[in-house]
Amino acid sequence: MKVDLLRLVLPPWTGGDASDIAVHCGYRLPDGRWRDGGVRALSAIAGDFNAKRLEVGLHPGDVPMAAFTLPPLSGRRLQAAVQGAIEPCALQPLDRLVTGFGPRGADGVVPAAWIARHVIEGWLALLRQHGLVVRELQLPAAFLPCPAQGWVARQVDRWLVVRTGLHQGFSQWLPEGVDRAVALVAAQAGGDAEPPAVQWMGNGEGDPAEAWLGDGWRWALSSGEAEGNEAAAALVRPAVAWGVVAVAVWLTGLNVYASQLASQGLALKRQMAARVKAAFPDVPVVVDPVKQAKQQKEALAAGAVPSATSDAAGLLRVATGLLAQAAPGQVQGLRYAAGELRVRWREGAAPSAEAWHALQTKATEQGLAVQSDAEGMRVTVATTAPDSAVVKKGAP
16 A cells, blocks of 8 residues: 555564564555544555655653753754753663754753663664664654644553643553543642643544644654754764763753752652652652652662762762752852862852751762862762761851
8 A cells, every 4th residue: 555654653662573573653654634544564564555754653661751851952962951951760771872962942841751771772773674764763642643732632552642832741650440531630730729621542543544644743762873954853872971061061051950940849649759759768859759669679689779970970979969059049060070069159149057967967878979169069989888987067
């Protein structure tokens, strides 16, 4: 069958060892009409369709998505800021991930997503084996129509996939027994804000072809084989090294995002996140409670114990929790050198004696040592166990 555009939605990645894989497909005819192609074997797709263009979407369980409020940056600085915001949310090192982000909105919000590198490379290789060549994989919400008002959503397995704007969307796990509309409102509507109107697609509601009509989505995830066409739709690789400017931008973006997250009324998501946080206090940010709880459990079963390291990324990761208790705007700058992180307070913003004592106690619990100096504070990895670490106590 000759088609103008063929779209496929992949199942969750299982390692590519299955004899064949079933995918959901939709296609646009040369006259512009869309049709839902149902579920077909991946091995049969190339024979069933003669497509001018092919787009392949990821399963929502494979690719976490988030939105970060960031300063007006461009180029590599924006890329470094996004990766710095992703780093505490991800459960793998950045060098094992493929990250991507969309255009920054007028409100400063930048949509972003990440996926394990072996997953995206495995899918691209498997697609090539079946005669389906693509250079990037689309986000789960990209195929949904762009909503004129409210949201457009559909259910994929036990996940809710939602498109909230031209380049924005998210995925939400649907707990067993919870109504999907209630789950969406509880997960994303904040405080007393009016819940958005949701237009449901697929799953027996309306014309199934309408779930494939989406256009205008300008960013995706690539393993690095393709070059980005526009800076606003940059397809970024994991950061190899962090500069002083990138670190400062990362902390700014993280603080702003944390403030935004705290202001949202996340009834259902808060309950799930609180349970994960209570069980695994070392998790810095809970974005995907189900997946993070599973991976934390596996890490504990393998005997992995998080600890502070003296390299820049390791020291910053542990020090983030320490600096989180500082008042907004109290930190003026950071500088890392030779296993030591220097924190400079703003003029007149040094912590009180009581706050300094609490800071020292918190640092000791996290395996850090803090010292006060003329400019502010020095943070290093403690040379002794937390219960016997000695910190230099002085007037801040």
